Amino acid sequence: MNKFILLSIIMLMPLCFAQDISVEKLLAYNKWSSQHQRVYLNEHEKLFRQMVFFENMQKIQEHNSDPNNTYSTHLNQFSDMTKEEFVEKILMKQDLVDHFMKGINQETTHSDSNNKETQLNSKSLTLADSIDWRTKGAVTSVKNQGDCGSCWTFSAAGLMESFNFIKNNVLVDFSEQQLLDCVYFTRGYNSYGCSGGWPDQCLNYASKIGITTLDKYPYVGVMTNCRGSGTNNGFKPKSWIQIPNTSNDLKSALNFSPVSVLVDASTLGIYKSGIFNGCDQSNISLNHAVLAVGYDQQGNWIIKNSWGTQWGENGYMRLAANNTCGILSYNFQITA
Template identity: 30%
Template sequence: MAPWPQLLCLLGLLPGAAPAPAEPRAAGAQAWARPARELLAPAHFALEMYNRGRAPGLRAVLGAVRGRVSRAGQSSLYSLEATLEEPLCKDPTVCQLPVSKKTLLCSFEILDELGKRILLRRDCGPVDPKVTDDRDETLNSVLPLLNKNPLPQDFSVKMASIFKNFVTTYNRSYESEAEAQWRLSVFTRNMVRAQKIQALDRGTARYGVTKFSDLTEEEFHTIYLNPLLREGLGKKMHPAKPLDDPAPPEWDWRKEGAVTKVKDQGMCGSCWAFSVTGNVEGQWFLNQGTLLSLSEQELLDCDKVDKACMGGLPSNAYMAIQNLGGLETEDDYSYQGHVQSCSFSEEKAKVYINDSVELSRNEQKLAAWLAKRGPISVAINAFGMQFYRHGIAHPLRPLCSPWLIDHAVLVVGYGNRSSIPFWAIKNSWGADWGEEGYYYLHRGSGACGVNTMASSAVVE
């Protein structure tokens, strides 16, 4: 298997990964010797991206180049520094003058995966025109500034403005000025991370500011995700009986009235309970004709096998519902977002299940089952979801490993957008996240492990 973690650490996209430190730089002209041949192709690709949309007379040309390359399997990460010369005017007579050209010093990062290149970073700044004739001197004269602050000079000001809007939009308040400054620094790092996730996504998803943007990666994982899922040590379920019917081209149980409104688990790792109640709500509707919003709090309090806000497994939750004697409704047993003593009343139970089944890992069979039998409880790797805004997510497999599932959700439908197949997934982070509370994930590639832990209750 290719050593992906090395490359992903360089990109700062593995949990806890820090950006790779810059290599020591040699002094003098030797550091800017003729670039290795392998750097020229990515440098010209970066130039092409820089010139995209510019008229022929306004395109920059490439000057000196230097850099380094890091490899992992069949992928390469190029970190380049280059000068670009950019014309300042359209008049061909004036533009022949030496002062009519602007020299820029640029820093590029290019990811090459199996011959497909992606520009991850582009930072360019002007260079004093008096030294434009000596490219080596130009680069050496501004290199300390590039190393000191690789981000644009107004980046911090822009981030402060965006952070201020974030605080207002999501009604944030912090205990002290020091904490506010700390959260601003976290927010800034998260925006850089979201930009990298965006560059590497192969779908149509857009990543950026969300209500989780002031949380560190560790805080987000600890509060909202469910590490117990990847252990998979729950009750063993027998496989569902296969269906002979093929999957229709698209299906959406929301249109059929089998899905309740999006809920919010709050600051509690109770996604497993929401995934299961969502499934049972759909099963009850399909078999009994009534859609009821069921109690997740009952599972937090009364399922003694799972660990409430510390995580749980859908298979255990189904068993708890059977052992307890059913589920109460949300109105009778309301959600509190923290564990409390069990107050389940069998007399108040409105919904019952008879069994639970494990579903196929084949996504075509999953789609066929969903279209005929109802919404499905699944577990996924939540990579990138902290910053997901809308669109169909399709992260690189090494970034969103199917073996590292950590979030339980509910698949309610599937279809295509602009010929891209997707799963429509009901999340439990409120309607102010994602597409009105929903997440859209690429279908047919096993993206983020969506097919590794699919299950359903059985209502007869």
């Protein structure tokens, strides 16, 4: 049995015995495990997962009973994971994030005169009080990355899908699997499959090779051999810019199109609805890529995630205004 699970069972056992494991809790667990089709290796792992579930359920109940909280939490597909497991299994690997952030200032943005013109024009743009690209038909359906840390491909694909709609008035799902398979470090890109990667690397790849549609290259949730041959695979972004790190700049960009953004998602696993402000702002790690599709009148960011429609507000979330969870740190937008 996994040593981590065994150690965790030993550590959690006193907590389990100390809790009053009621029939109500057991019924809640059985209903949840049936709904999410949980099958475990053995009884030891099942016991461990039950203990983790009960602990998470207690935290959810305590959080939701506090009227001062601006968001609610719920049981979902992550409810039998510890926080540490969630970060390790679902988000981008911490060593990759740390390595990337050290070299972030050395990264060069793909730019040309069109990019510079767009940046200059954005500063004089009259901002809408609120904007939501879903209402304009510019956002495809919510997807589910599964247990692969491929969020960066979903963020990039979503960005290209929306720009393609705005430019060509056609809403098409692009292939995240093509990006997962082909945008890899052995092929010259700073990305590492299910361990993590960066949306701008996908734009670099697609600008040369093109990105095909989801139906032609379906998502399977593990890295496979790259099947993106040739240089005429479909949509090709021509230019893109990195958004400056201010709320007004991100709002300006969102008046033009959705934006690929990086956030710290370490505490997002149990989010259900409302305005999320639950990140540790003193210790931000940009470990998850998502798509910003707008903002509301209070300046809260509207985010499309890739954890399925059962998570959050039908797969979306509202993130508190300003730099909550590091959202202003490293963002990209296609300009042509």
